[in-house]
Amino acid sequence: MSAHRIALIEAALRAALSPTELTVRDDSHLHAGHAGAQSGRGHFHVTLTSAAFVGLTPIARHRAVYAALGDLMDTDIHALSMRLQTP
Amino acid sequence: MDALERIKQQVTDNPVMLYMKGSPDFPQCGFSARTVGALKSCGVPFGYINIYEDEEVYRALPKFANWPTFPQLYVKGELIGGCDITLDLFQSGELQKMLEEASSQSQTN
Numbered sequence: 001m002s003a004h005r006i007a008l009i010e011a012a013l014r015a016a017l018s019p020t021e022l023t024v025r026d027d028s029h030l031h032a033g034h035a036g037a038q039s040g041r042g043h044f045h046v047t048l049t050s051a052a053f054v055g056l057t058p059i060a061r062h063r064a065v066y067a068a069l070g071d072l073m074d075t076d077i078h079a080l081s082m083r084l085q086t087p
Numbered sequence: 088m089d090a091l092e093r094i095k096q097q098v099t100d101n102p103v104m105l106y107m108k109g110s111p112d113f114p115q116c117g118f119s120a121r122t123v124g125a126l127k128s129c130g131v132p133f134g135y136i137n138i139y140e141d142e143e144v145y146r147a148l149p150k151f152a153n154w155p156t157f158p159q160l161y162v163k164g165e166l167i168g169g170c171d172i173t174l175d176l177f178q179s180g181e182l183q184k185m186l187e188e189a190s191s192q193s194q195t196n
Contacts (some may be wrong), residue, residue: 058168058171059166059167059172062169063154073155074155078156079116079118081118081170083171
């Protein structure tokens, strides 16, 4: 489940943001048992470097990631922590 | 008043407004806990809504903000971000300035 979800997240982010660096980590085990984990969706951490972020505020960068992930935010991801940088 | 109108009023009435899981004293999520910790460290008063206590706001806020997760921090009616952005701003010292400015403006108005 975890590897499959990471692959889905990575594919969506690569397609939308052409990152030069991308790491997706599943942190779901850190949150097992808390209310948010009950939906079965996971907690993830993304480190992503992309030229697409040049000139974007932090909030716009986060929104670009959420937009790239689309439905995955409803089906697979409960929480997402991000470190978003430019090359 | 429907949920969207309530949100608009809340972020207008409170220059610093946090939508979180749980309360500042009993946060129910690690991200909410870290965000509220940064706000408390700034020593500026802030309003909050426990989204678990208002199901309508819980459902309406992601659409209102075009932001799918919680917590959400608003300053002067504008979404600043969630936990990551708030902590980055806190560490750079910028959060303190933003909150103090928002709070002092609301007192003079």
